[in-house]
Amino acid sequence: MKADIGFKRALAFQLLVFVPIGIFLLIVLPSWSFFYLLNPKGPLVILPILGILGYVAAMIIGYMHGASLAKSGNLKGSLISIGIVLAVAFVLFVVFHRRFLFVGTFEEFRALTGTPPINFFEPRILIFAAIIGAYFMGPLIYVLHRNRRA
DSSP, X not given: OOOOHHHHHHHHHIXXXXXXHHHHHHHHOHHHHTTTSSOTTSSOTTXXXXXXXXXXXXXXXXXXXXXXXXXXXXXXXXXXXXXXXHHHHHHHHHHXXXXXXXXXXXXXXXXXXXXXXXXXXXXXXXXXXXXXXXXXXXXXXXXXXXXXXX
């Protein structure tokens, strides 16, 4: 498969934005990264690596799927695909919202003695969100703009 310029840009975006954020979260909040379902100190130490590779694999599969829908002019299929991804993300949040909003170690979560849920309006959280948002949105806007003209 010869990679077109859109694919190269999407892959670069993935490698420059999502992978570093994923690695950061795995280092700083390893238990949170797995929704406290797995003990990061447990025997499955390969899972974080597979998780990061999963980001890239999901992008490649998603790009190929989107490109095939775009090539066939299937706008309805594209919108349905986006809707399915958003619905799955929503269901995951609803099911795991306690885990998503909890900050602490795996052991603290299991004992329910961890810190209270994240206060999203706390200044350090807002600053972190602004930095991550700027880091994410700048390249995204660039990739979308360049691909629109390509």
